Amino acid sequence: MSKPLTAAQLQELKTLLEQRKAEIEGRLHEVRDGQTRAEHAREIIQTRGSVERQHSSDREVDLALSDRGEVELTRVEAALARIEAGAYGQCDECGCHIPFERLKLEPPTQHCVACKSRWEKNAGVVPDSNM
Numbered sequence: 178m179s180k181p182l183t184a185a186q187l188q189e190l191k192t193l194l195e196q197r198k199a200e201i202e203g204r205l206h207e208v209r210d211g212q213t214r215a216e217h218a219r220e221i222i223q224t225r226g227s228v229e230r231q232h233s234s235d236r237e238v239d240l241a242l243s244d245r246g247e248v249e250l251t252r253v254e255a256a257l258a259r260i261e262a263g264a265y266g267q268c269d270e271c272g273c274h275i276p277f278e279r280l281k282l283e284p285p286t287q288h289c290v291a292c293k294s295r296w297e298k299n300a301g302v303v304p305d306s307n308m
C-alpha cells in the first residue's frame with residue numbers, strides 16, 4: 178500500500194499534466210489546420226479505394242492521430258479536474274493510493290497497477306491504454 182502524495186509531488190504532477198495538455202492542444206491544432214473534421218472525414222470516404230490511395234491513407238493517419246489526441250486530452254483534463262477536487266492519485270477501482278513513480282510516468286492514469294493488470298487479464302480491455 179502506498180502513501181498519499183505530498184503537496185510537492187502533487188504540484189509536480191500537475192505541472193506535468195499542464196505541459197502535456199498544452200502539447201496535445203498544439204498538436205491537435207496542427208492536424209486540423211485549415212480543415213474541419215467533417216471535411217476531413219468526407220475526403221477520406223471519397224478517396225478511399227481510388228487512385229489517391231496513398232494520399233487517403235496519409236489522411237487517415239492524420240485523423241487517427243487527432244482522435245487519439247482528443248482521447249488523451251480528455252484524460253489529461255479529467256486528471257487536472259481530479260487534482261482540483263482533491264481526488265487525484267487514488268485508484269478509481271480499489272481506492273488505493275497510486276504510487277508517485279507510476280503517476281510520474283503516466284500522469285493521467287486513474288488506476289493502480291494491480292487493477293490495471295487484472296483488467297488486462299480478464300477483459301482484454303484496457304480502460305486506460307497508455308501504459
Ligand SMILES: [Zn+2]
Nearest residue numbers: 268271289292
Ligand atoms: Zn486499484
